[in-house]
Amino acid sequence: xxxxxxxxxxxxxxxxxxxxxxxxxxxxxxxxxxxxxxxxxxxxxxxxxxxxxxxxxxxxxxxxxxxxxxxxxxxxxxxxxxxxxxxxxxxxxxxxxxxxxxxxxxxxxxxxxxxxxxxxxxxxxxxxxxxxxxxxxxxxxxxxxxxxxxxxxxxxxxxxxxxxxxxxxxxxxxxxxxxxxxxxxxxxxxxxxxxxxxxxxxxxxxxxxxxxxxxxxxxxxxxxxxxxxxxxxxxxxxxxxxxxxxxxxxxxxxxxxxxxxxxxxxxxxxxxxxxxxxxxxxxxxxxxxxxxxxxxxxxxxxxxxxxxxxxxxxxxxxxxxxxxxxxxxxxxxxxxxxxxxxxxxxxxxxxxxxxxxxxxxxxxxxxxxxxxxxxxxxxxxxxxxxxxxxxxxxxxxxxxxxxxxxxxxxxxxxxxxxxxxxxxxxxxxxxxxxxxxxxxxxxxxxxxxxxxxxxxxxxxxxxxxxxxxxxxxxxxxxxxxxxxxxxxxxxxxxxxxxxxxxxxxxxxxxxxxxxxxxxxxxxxxxxxxxxxxxxxxxxxxxxxxxxxxxxxxxxxxxxxxxxxxxxxxxxxxxxxxxxxxxxxxxxxxxxxxxxxxxxxxxxxxxxxxxxxxxxxxxxxxxxxxxxxxxxxxxxxxxxxxxxxxxxxxxxxxxxxxxxxxxxx
Amino acid sequence: xxxxxxxxxxxxxxxxxxxxxxxxxxxxxxxxxxxxxxxxxxxxxxxxxxxxxxxxxxxxxxxxxxxxxxxxxxxxxxxxxxxxxxxxxxxxxxxxxxxxxxxxxxxxxxxxxxxxxxxxxxxxxxxxxxxxxxxxxxxxxxxxxxxxxxxxxxxxxxxxxxxxxxxxxxxxxxxxxxxxxxxxxxxxxxxxxxxxxxxxxxxxxxxxxxxxxxxxxxxxxxxxxxxxxxxxxxxxxxxxxxxxxxxxxxxxxxxxxxxxxxxxxxxxxxxxxxxxxxxxxxxxxxxxxxxxxx
Numbered sequence: 001x002x003x004x005x006x007x008x009x010x011x012x013x014x015x016x017x018x019x020x021x022x023x024x025x026x027x028x029x030x031x032x033x034x035x036x037x038x039x040x041x042x043x044x045x046x047x048x049x050x051x052x053x054x055x056x057x058x059x060x061x062x063x064x065x066x067x068x069x070x071x072x073x074x075x076x077x078x079x080x081x082x083x084x085x086x087x088x089x090x091x092x093x094x095x096x097x098x099x100x101x102x103x104x105x106x107x108x109x110x111x112x113x114x115x116x117x118x119x120x121x122x123x124x125x126x127x128x129x130x131x132x133x134x135x136x137x138x139x140x141x142x143x144x145x146x147x148x149x150x151x152x153x154x155x156x157x158x159x160x161x162x163x164x165x166x167x168x169x170x171x172x173x174x175x176x177x178x179x180x181x182x183x184x185x186x187x188x189x190x191x192x193x194x195x196x197x198x199x200x201x202x203x204x205x206x207x208x209x210x211x212x213x214x215x216x217x218x219x220x221x222x223x224x225x226x227x228x229x230x231x232x233x234x235x236x237x238x239x240x241x242x243x244x245x246x247x248x249x250x251x252x253x254x255x256x257x258x259x260x261x262x263x264x265x266x267x268x269x270x271x272x273x274x275x276x277x278x279x280x281x282x283x284x285x286x287x288x289x290x291x292x293x294x295x296x297x298x299x300x301x302x303x304x305x306x307x308x309x310x311x312x313x314x315x316x317x318x319x320x321x322x323x324x325x326x327x328x329x330x331x332x333x334x335x336x337x338x339x340x341x342x343x344x345x346x347x348x349x350x351x352x353x354x355x356x357x358x359x360x361x362x363x364x365x366x367x368x369x370x371x372x373x374x375x376x377x378x379x380x381x382x383x384x385x386x387x388x389x390x391x392x393x394x395x396x397x398x399x400x401x402x403x404x405x406x407x408x409x410x411x412x413x414x415x416x417x418x419x420x421x422x423x424x425x426x427x428x429x430x431x432x433x434x435x436x437x438x439x440x441x442x443x444x445x446x447x448x449x450x451x452x453x454x455x456x457x458x459x460x461x462x463x464x465x466x467x468x469x470x471x472x473x474x475x476x477x478x479x480x481x482x483x484x485x486x487x488x489x490x491x492x493x494x495x496x497x498x499x500x501x502x503x504x505x506x507x508x509x510x511x512x513x514x515x516x517x518x519x520x521x522x523x524x525x526x527x528x529x530x531x532x533x534x535x536x537x538x539x540x541x542x543x544x545x546x547x548x549x550x551x552x553x554x555x556x557x558x559x560x561x562x563x564x565x566x567x568x569x570x571x572x573x574x575x576x577x578x579x580x581x582x583x584x585x586x587x588x589x590x591x592x593x594x595x596x597x598x599x600x601x602x603x604x605x606x607x608x609x610x611x612x613x614x615x616x617x618x619x620x621x622x623x624x625x626x627x628x629x630x631x632x633x634x635x636x637x638x639x640x641x642x643x644x645x646x647x648x649x650x651x652x653x654x655x656x657x658x659x660x661x662x663x664x
Numbered sequence: 665x666x667x668x669x670x671x672x673x674x675x676x677x678x679x680x681x682x683x684x685x686x687x688x689x690x691x692x693x694x695x696x697x698x699x700x701x702x703x704x705x706x707x708x709x710x711x712x713x714x715x716x717x718x719x720x721x722x723x724x725x726x727x728x729x730x731x732x733x734x735x736x737x738x739x740x741x742x743x744x745x746x747x748x749x750x751x752x753x754x755x756x757x758x759x760x761x762x763x764x765x766x767x768x769x770x771x772x773x774x775x776x777x778x779x780x781x782x783x784x785x786x787x788x789x790x791x792x793x794x795x796x797x798x799x800x801x802x803x804x805x806x807x808x809x810x811x812x813x814x815x816x817x818x819x820x821x822x823x824x825x826x827x828x829x830x831x832x833x834x835x836x837x838x839x840x841x842x843x844x845x846x847x848x849x850x851x852x853x854x855x856x857x858x859x860x861x862x863x864x865x866x867x868x869x870x871x872x873x874x875x876x877x878x879x880x881x882x883x884x885x886x887x888x889x890x891x892x893x894x895x896x897x898x899x900x901x902x903x904x905x906x907x908x909x910x911x912x913x914x915x916x917x918x919x920x921x922x923x924x925x926x927x928x929x930x931x932x933x934x935x936x937x938x939x940x941x942x943x944x945x946x947x948x949x950x951x952x953x954x955x956x957x958x
Contacts, residue, residue, distance in 0.1 A: 342829030348846075396819065396827070462828075464848030466879075471848070 002033035002127045005061040006119055007052055009043035009068035011098055016041070018102040020112040024067060027116040031123050035059055044074050049081040056085035063126035067095040067119045088131035090576070090650060095122040117663060124662040128655045134573040135628055139225035140325035141567045142167060146217055146506070149177020150549055151541025151556040152330035153199050158560030159328075160208035164567050167322055168203065169231055170213045174279035175200055177332055181262060183362035183370070184416060185549060186408045187443035193278060193365065200280040213281055218319065220510055221605065224536030225325045225572045226629060235315040237286035238272075242310035245282040249302035249311070250274060258290045260367075264357040266375060267367030272302050276365060286313075326536050326563045329520060330556060331506060333542035335495045336391050336399075344390065344463045344493060350376040351470060352463060354390075354495045355409055362416045372420050374490045381424065381489030384417050385472045386410045387460055388430040391496035399496045401517065404546040406494035407434045411444045413492060414453035426453045427486055429460050429474050437548070456484060463491055497546035512537055520544050530558040538562050577650040578631040579606075579638060581624045592623040592645035598637035599624065606630035607637065665790055667737040668730045668778065669697035672745040672890075673705050678898070679742070679890030681934025685919035686741055686783070688932045692923075694795045695786070697739065700729045706748040709857030720762060721769045723752035727780075728772040741783040741919075743814040743889035744856070750780040754821045782815055783888045783918065784832045785824055791839060800927030802841025805944050807921070808877035808885045808913075809833040809844050812892040813853045827851070833918060837886060840925035845880045849873045854895040863899065867906035870895050874903060874911045883944045885915045893917065897939045914942040 006028040010016030021039040029037035036059045040048050043066060055061060064087065066078045071094040079089035097115040105111040141164055145156045148170030156166045168175070179185075180200075182192035203209055218230040253270035260269040262276050269275075271291040274284050292299035293313060303311040337346060337354050346352045351374045353361075360366040361373065374381045388410045392403040407430070414426040433455070435441040447453045458481075460474035469487040476484045499518035507514040512532040513521040520543050523531040530538050540556035541547060547555070566572075581592050589612045599607040610625040624646070626637070635648045647653055675683035690697050703726055705711075712719035726749060730738040740746040756763040757776055767774050790796060811830050819827040828851065834844035852873060855866030874896065877885050887893050896903075896915040904910055915938070923933040935942050 342826055462848060466848070466876075 002063060003035045003059060003061050004031075004033050004063045004065060004123050004126060005052070005055045005059060006031075006034055006037040006123065007043055007048075007055075007064065007066045007068075008037070008039035008097075008115075008119070009048070009066065010039065010041045011043075011069060011102075012041065015068070015098050015102040015115075018105065018107045018111055019097060019115045021115075023112050024097070024115045024119060028065075028067075028119045028123070031120055033127055034123060036061065043068050044077055049077070052078065052081050053085040056082060056087050061087065062091065063123075063129060064092040065095055065119060065122045065126055066092065067097045067115065067122075069098040070094075070096050070100075090132040091126065091129050093122045093126045093129070095119045121659045121662045124658040125655045128652070128658055129650070132576040132649055135576050135578070136571045137223075137225055137574055137629055139567060139569060139572055140227070140323045141165065142322070142324045143326045143328060143563045143567075144169065144217075144227070144229050144322070144324040145328045145330060147177070147330035147332055147541070147543070148172070148175030148203075148211075148213065149330060149332045149541060149552075150179040150196065150199075151332070151543075151552040152177070152328070153196075153203055154553045154556035155328045155330055155540045155560045155563075156203055156209050157199065157206065158557050159563050160206045162560070162564045162567075164208065164564060166206075166209045167229075167231075167324065168209055168211050169215050169217060170211070171216045172275065173214045173236070173273075173283075173285040174275050174281070175203060175211065175213060176276070176278075176280070178356070179549060180276060180278070181264065181356060181363070182359045183364075183366070184412065186412045187437070187439040189412070189415075191364075193363075197278045197280075200278065204280045211281065212320070214285055215320075217506065217509060220327065223574075223604075223630065223632070225566070227324045227327060227536065229322050229324055229327075231320045231322065233318040233320055235312075235317050236283065237288070237312055237315050238284055239310040239312050239315075240281065240283050242308045243283045243306075244308050244310075245274075245284075246307060247274070247284075248305050248307065250284055252301050252305050254299065254301060255290055255292055258287065263360045263367050264354070266353075266357055266360050286311075326538065326566050327510065328538045328540050328556075328559045328563060329506070329510060329512070329532075329543055330540040330559075331503065331543040332500050333497045333546060334500045336498050337495055340391060340397070340495070341493065343461065344387070344491070345465070345470075346493060346495075349463070349465055349470060349491075350374075351381075351489065352491045352493065354493050355406065355413065358413050358492045359409075362413070362420070370420075372417055372424075372490075379489070380421055382421075383425045383427070383486065383488045384414075384490045384492065385460075385470075385486055385488040386414055386426065386428045386492045386494065388428060388494045389459075390493035392494075393431060394496075397496075399498070399517070401546075402434060403494075403497040404434070405497060405548050407432075408437075408440060408443065408548065410492075410494045411435075411447040411453065415447045415451045418451040418453065426451075427472075427488075428453055428455045429458060429472075430455060431457070431459065437550075458484065497542065500543065503543065510534065510537055530555055530562055536566065575633070575650075577633040577648065578628055579626045579633065579635065579646050579648045581626060581646050587620075589621050590623045590645060591643050592641075593643055594622045594624070595642065596624060597640045597642065598646060601636045601640050603634065603636065604630050604632050606632075665694065665737075665786070665793070665795075666696040666698065666735060667739045667781070667786065668733045668735040669699045670703055670706075670726055670730065670738060670740050670745065670749070671699065672740065672742040673708070674742050674744075674890035674894075678894050679917075681937040682741060682890055682893070682917045682919065685917055685923050685928075685933040688928050689919045689923045689926065692798065692926050692928065693790050695790055698733055698735060700726070700733055700738075703729060706745045708744055708748070711748070717762075717765060717769070719748070720752050720755060721766050723749045724756065724766040724774060725770040725772065727753060727756075727776065727778060728767075728770060728774050730778045731775055736777075736779060737781050737786070738778045739781050739783065739786050741888070742891075743782070743812055744891055746780065746782045747814040747817075750782075751818070751821055753780055782822075782824070784815065784836065787836060787918070787922070788832050791836060796839065798927075799840055799925050801925060803837070803921050803925040804841050805843070805883040806881055807837050807842045807844055808847050808880070808882035809837055809850060810873065810877075810885050810887045810892060810896075811851050812887065812889045813851060813856070815888060816851065833886065833888065836918070837921065840922055842886075842921065845877070845882050847876050847880050847882070849876045854892045856891050856895070859891075859895055859899065863902055864906065866895050867899060867902040870899060870903045871907035871911075874913055875907065878911060878913050882913060884921070884942070885913060886918050886921055887915060888918045900940050912940075912943075912945070914938065914940050914944075916942060 255271035538559035541552035
């Protein structure tokens with residue numbers, strides 16, 4: 001015989017002002033099986049919880065229904081309270097009379113009646129609940145970090161320094177990411193490579209970090225603490241163990257005119273190449289598409305000259321399978337370019353470049369060795385126009401958000417240009433200057449006041465070429481909206497930061513959610529900024545939203561500490577709300593007929609085939625079995641099972657039908 | 665292709681040659697124009713400045729009349745009419761209340777099923793369907809394709825070509841043998857309806873357009889808008905005064921250029937109706953008017 005307790009919470013005025021909570025308690029007390037029914041102002045408070053604990057003990061309750069907020073908020077609280085009083089926590093249920101009732105309806109009798117209905121439904125359910133025990137799963141104490149930019153590097157180092165193993169996967173031949181491409185960094189103007197390369201070397205030397213460069217994630221299966229990752233190690237066509245990094249191959253390669261991605265297409269590289277001198281690992285890669293040997297079968301100069309005999313033309317991609325307990329996605333961002341700005345002539349005029357290209361022009365390791373020379377004729381530009389918000393905050397371009405980093409790097413660009421070309425004129429067109437951050441506003445003021453960058457508040461409508469000059473047409477909206485026309489030698493567009501190519505595909509591989517701009521979604525925008533909605537997968541850096549270096553590093557350290565927290569336990573408890581296939585007496589063994597429709601719909605690949613054998617080993621029947629480690633309790637298999645052989649613990653057919661019947 | 669046709673007021677007056685050349689070309693490329701009966705003015709540049717509901721009701725009536733033809737597409741050659749019709753259609757789709765008011769005013773029902781199409785959109789479709797054969801005298805001139813401000817804007821309603829750097833007219837000119845120049849004033853404003861109130865402003869804006877076109881050695885400006893044509897052609901005297909120099913470059917409708925390529929008689933294309941004689945630098949003669957001086 002059920003002995004159910006009902007506890008109605010006022011949630012201050014949240015519920016109490018709309019629902020007559022005392023009436024709900026009174027109505028509920030008359031329900032069959034209910035032996036105790038009270039209301040209280042804050043059920044989640046200590047005295048509120050004590051009401052539940054005392055009732056469980058004194059009235060020997062077999063089930064508890066708390067009518068309060070969403071179970072997402074306080075289910076753990078009330079279940080813990082029940083457990084402390086000696087009741088199995090899965091015999092406690094919540095009726096959501098706040099989000100589902102008081103917040104969405106007006107005060108009145110029907111609202112109170114609906115709250116009472118919701119309680120009645122849950123009372124009928126909880127009568128059919130059975131005690132469940134949490135599932136214990138082991139934790140693989142190795143983290144998989146995807147992306148070797150500053151965020152991935154920081155996360156890897158933090159996890160590794162805490163004594164845990166890390167596998168760092170980078171799709172490019174070297175780690176370093178966009179930060180390695182930058183010349184100097186705001187707001188201190190310290191050299192980007194000088195602060196980054198020590199971290200890169202540390203990654204390479206760290207005993208706890210396995211670096212898989214030139215590799216990409218193929219697939220990820222499993223769940224928190226127990227993921228299985230398949231990683232494609234792309235063929236470098238070079239034996240990494242034998243290669244000494246002597247660079248004979250890259251110097252002698254005859255294919256020298258391939259645009260260098262590292263130099264944002266402003267410089268050239270060879271077909272066998274190391275992206276930049278400080279690359280980690282400092283081992284070359286053969287770009288098969290542009291290699292003469294792969295195109296014609298002739299050449300093989302690198303193979304002939306390699307003193308270590310490390311060139312391997314026949315090398316194939318390799319698939320590596322690893323077990324990991326947590327994943328940090330740190331796959332970064334990209335900037336838009338090419339056809340996105342027909343009105344600005346990007347892609348048409350060689351001297352209209354983007355911010356990343358300017359970084360390479362200003363960098364000592366760049367194609368001009370740090371001299372500001374324009375791409376078309378290698379001349380030093382006398383007038384440079386910088387355009388902030390090229391694409392960002394522009395509804396018409398489909399990018400409504402602020403890219404966040406452009407105001408600062410544009411100020412830095414104007415400053416660097418003025419430092420290098422003293423007689424040059426630097427103009428900056430802007431909408432607003434967004435310089436929130438430590439020493440940021442001061443930095444922008446310095447660009448304007450000390451370095452003479454001329455800031456024009458207004459948008460540029462068009463850029464076109466005339467008599468060798470780029471005519472920049474815009475408006476100065478501070479001085480009466482006067483049209484402005486500037487004859488420039490070089491134009492730098494601070495193009496919008498967007499999700500990196502392949503972000504959507506990766507999110508689907510990881511089963512994590514992403515927003516309409518393909519940036520990965522955090523679990524909560526304020527309170528859970530480094531976690532995803534998929535347990536065990538964390539976010540770091542600009543893959544979540546545009547971010548500058550300090551923010552990326554901070555988030556990476558946050559993600560690393562979450563991983564370390566997870567790894568501090570040997571076992572994890574999982575909610576036992578999973579599916580199970582029934583078992584009956586022989587000769588039926590199970591009502592499962594072995595159609596395996598469930599297998600084809602299970603998104604988690606949790607359905608296994610189990611052979612039921614006689615003593616002599618003869619297979620009598622093949623039935624489905626749910627792997628409790630993989631099952632996430634989504635219930636899809638239950639819905640498709642034609643013979644009702646599968647049921648979901650905690651949400652059984654019996655329980656759900658009882659809920660529906662209670663409403664009839 | 666059979667389309668409903670709304671010429672609009674300009675095409676009966678200052679832009680008669682646009683109507684003439686369009687009809688002449690249409691007959692040659694299998695484009696059947698069904699002029700909608702009893703059409704009215706779309707409200708043009710003044711309607712929406714006077715009364716919001718009126719500015720929707722006038723085009724609304726045209727749309728309703730077009731629906732009665734039973735055809736799927738309504739061709740509107742004038743850019744200003746096109747803009748009024750295409751934005752009205754969208755406004756009425758977006759706001760059922762206003763739509764009901766308009767229907768009551770015009771005493772007609774509106775399904776908003778007819779698609780409003782501009783001239784280059786329709787010509788492109790005809791061209792892509794392969795009905796653009798019979799180029800007899802390729803139009804081998806450097807041309808500046810001038811779209812003006814209304815033909816491809818607002819992009820979210822028009823959903824055709826690129827708002828800032830459209831290509832359709834350029835592609836069509838290439839198809840008839842012309843060489844479209846890469847220039848900066850494709851979608852700049854000519855001053856449009858300011859032509860009466862602020863002629864000097866229009867002259868200044870037009871001078872810039874012609875200056876860039878001539879500076880890049882275009883032999884003709886190709887347009888699809890009666891307003892643009894009127895400003896660039898009829899206001900040539902004011903433009904020259906504003907610029908302090910002479911401009912020889914003629915301004916033609918896209919249908920006239922296509923008509924010449926198809927070998928249609930220049931008289932039927934209304935080429936003699938322009939203020940600035942249609943004489944090409946490379947030929948120094950009027951097309952089709954052989955030997956005799958312009």
